[in-house]
Amino acid sequence: PSLAALDDHLIQCRACPRLVAWREHVAEVKRASFRDDDYWARPVPGFGDERAGILVVGLAPAAHGANRTGRMFTGDRSGDFLFASMHRTGLANQATSVSADDGLLLTGIRVTAPVRCAPPDNKPTPEERRRCGPYLAREVELLGETVRVAVVLGGFGWQALLSTLAEQGWDVPRPRPRFTHGAEVTLRRRTPAPGTDTAGAHHDGEVPDGGQPPPAQTLTLLGCFHVSQQNTFTGRLTPQMLDDVLLRARDLAGL
Ligand code: DU
Ligand code: SF4
Numbered sequence: 001p002s003l004a005a006l007d008d009h010l011i012q013c014r015a016c017p018r019l020v021a022w023r024e025h026v027a028e029v030k031r032a033s034f035r036d037d038d039y040w041a042r043p044v045p046g047f048g049d050e051r052a053g054i055l056v057v058g059l060a061p062a063a064h065g066a067n068r069t070g071r072m073f074t075g076d077r078s079g080d081f082l083f084a085s086m087h088r089t090g091l092a093n094q095a096t097s098v099s100a101d102d103g104l105l106l107t108g109i110r111v112t113a114p115v116r117c118a119p120p121d122n123k124p125t126p127e128e129r130r131r132c133g134p135y136l137a138r139e140v141e142l143l144g145e146t147v148r149v150a151v152v153l154g155g156f157g158w159q160a161l162l163s164t165l166a167e168q169g170w171d172v173p174r175p176r177p178r179f180t181h182g183a184e185v186t187l188r189r190r191t192p193a194p195g196t197d198t199a200g201a202h203h204d205g206e207v208p209d210g211g212q213p214p215p216a217q218t219l220t221l222l223g224c225f226h227v228s229q230q231n232t233f234t235g236r237l238t239p240q241m242l243d244d245v246l247l248r249a250r251d252l253a254g255l
Pocket of ligand 2: 013019020043115116117128132
């Protein structure tokens with residue numbers, strides 16, 4: 001079980017008929033400025049450091065962005081805004097992200113989304129979100145204890161991630177913590193997930209002779225307005241605001 005194996009499985013997925021039709025339709029009609037591009041038109045895997053301390057959780061691939069390039073947040077203005085901030089805060093080796101082979105490297109951070117296929121109007125249905133949830137759950141599980149912080153871009157990702165974490169045995173308070181820009185919520189995992197190798201821990205809950213129980217795994221969610229143009233063009237989300245969230249995330253992740 002590895003992130004690569006998860007991605008191999010993910011990119012074959014055709015479970016949502018509406019989204020399969022949309023991702024392929026968009027690739028046929030294209031946008032005039034990308035008329036010479038071969039669109040990816042498939043589910044989009046997470047991208048970045050496989051031992052990330054910070055996981056950025058968006059919404060879904062953009063029709064002419066990640067659905068075209070095949071890499072999360074790559075090839076549109078949302079990604080430009082996000083990766084520029086990662087570059088300023090020392091998490092990316094370059095400030096732009098135009099294609100899947102542009103040399104971008106993320107260090108300590110990874111980008112993903114709760115829904116992996118481009119939806120019409122950027123609006124997945126609740127059913128599509130539920131269907132896609134296990135891919136995010138599995139990704140979080142495979143990142144294991146290295147991931148300490150989730151930077152969640154917008155209310156959709158916030159709700160989706162909380163649902164996914166609750167299903168995975170994390171203590172998610174009821175009522176659910178509300179999404180706001182600047183929200184900070186630390187969750188604990190009740191028991192190690194099956195198959196997760198926590199140093200020296202026994203998966204049946206036993207503690208080795210004379211040992212201490214393993215420290216509870218924690219994950220801090222940081223809420224941030226989404227990097228969509230609706231927010232960045234209007235100044236609702238400024239570069240400084242995003243930098244501040246990423247710097248806070250770095251701090252919490254010990255990077
Ligand atoms: O082939 P690979 O080294 O596992 O990298 C896959 C993909 O992830 C590559 O496009 C670079 C990127 N990446 C990264 O951004 N940061 C890392 O620390 C490792 C890989
Ligand atoms: Fe599969 Fe997720 Fe795409 Fe639906 S959105 S087809 S579950 S990858």
